[in-house]
Amino acid sequence: MYRPIKSTPHSWDGYMKPFQITDHVYYVGCYQVCTHLIDTGDGLVIIDAGYSKCLYMIMDSIHRLGFDPMDIKYIISTHAHGDHVEANAALRGLTGAKTVIGKLDAADLVAQKYAEADIAVEDGDTLTLGDKTFRFIHTPGHTIGCISIFFDDTYKGQTVHVGTFGGAGANTLTKKCATYYEGCTDDYLKSLDKLQAQPLDVFIANHTWNNDTEGKGKLLLETGENKFIGPDNDWLKFLDHCRQRCLRVIEENKTL
Template identity: 30%
Template sequence: MMILPFTAALALLFASGSALHDDALTQPIPGNPDWMKPQSPLKLYGDTYFVGTGGISMVLIDTGDGLILIDAALPQTVAMTEASIRHLGFRVEDIRYILNTEAHYDHSGGLAALARGSGAEVITSSIGAAALRAGRADAHDPQASSLPEQPPVPDARGIADGHVVRLGDTAVTAVFTPGHTPGSVSWTWKACEGEACVDVVFASSLNAVASGSFTYTAQPEVTAALRASIDRVEALPCDLLISAHPDNSGGDVKIAALQAGATPNPFLDPSACRAYAERARGRLQARLDREAS
């Protein structure tokens, strides 16, 4: 019997529609094909693992007393996510918390199904939690006019900036980074291999993207919030960066290198957060320049 490579098995799972059936929580939401591209799970460092797709980051943390998952991709990728978690030797039912960076369907569309399957509590900012409970983006979101609705997460819980989610021997801290969305949150924690520990940052999107009549020029408070968030991410202790979209920080290249066995670990880069912030700062200025012209 031929055994398919894991990515091929994921692709077959996705193409077969076995993740969908008639389940309202996993009905597909159209999006960028790269967001649905199968990606083998891999260890990033210590007990921190990448379980996302080719275009959407998701991270699993083994705390020693249950699992923490960050982000959920789309409804139609839930079965792939669960398969990735099982492939690493973990149980979906052991996820205790699912943390969310932003209430956009490409990062939170799968939350309702994953929360149901695991029994996990979904946690994000208060603004983000309200959007998750409603199943639609906040009215003040720069992309609100073009974003589709997603399966609501009725029990999503909002927390304060700086709140620490503790489980086992792991403490994950919420760092509010609004601007791309009003409720965006980045998350930080330490990952260790023996006594060698590194500061990990899962950074929310910092891109200045808008739709409809929204302009950053006409919303100076949103622009100021995004600038402050960029500065905040830049200043974080940061040895290992995961950005919400891997290709926004070169994470896609690092994933491919790590999967190929590259040494030293390509994700260990103390300049990554600074580079990510500088890229976001440039994109914001380019957006403002286009609006001005």
């Protein structure tokens, strides 16, 4: 049975050595909150800039991989929670990149003064840069405007479908959570249905515990074995895990 990795002594904002996942997708995030870099051939795209305090690590990781952060053209945010968008304003200011977020989270983003959303996307919208087209699926629940992101890349001569669930945490589904909204659990379950219909070759996480990013990254760096791809990618197992968590929260909510 699929189990997420247990929490470890590492802090959320700790350093993670950057690594390459597929031909043009790289991990440049911190220890718990994922930041991915995509090289489109005509500029770079960031998925989730992360914490402000981690921005120096992300910049360093981008440099270490041989890229120039000034080439970042878009910062795509999966949802408007601080751990994913805090660094947007600084990164946007430094690079001139445009910020992209789900339409219903855009208002929150402005309210929280992280950065204005330059582009607000809705279900089914796409964004093309270079040879990459990013497809956005509205997957509310964790937040009302959460988006999941899908695109194609290549690996060992094959086209691979890459994707992420943009907001998997069941923590906001409980009535005890300050950001709980009416209908969020129904939204979340419908979002899981949408995501299960998306075939994925490569599962990139939103938080590292989603797919054991740390363990898989370490294995990749040390041995070249790539468990982000193929049957070991944990995509469907993780979605099932999310569904079970949501069903437990629904039961708990009945007692609150």
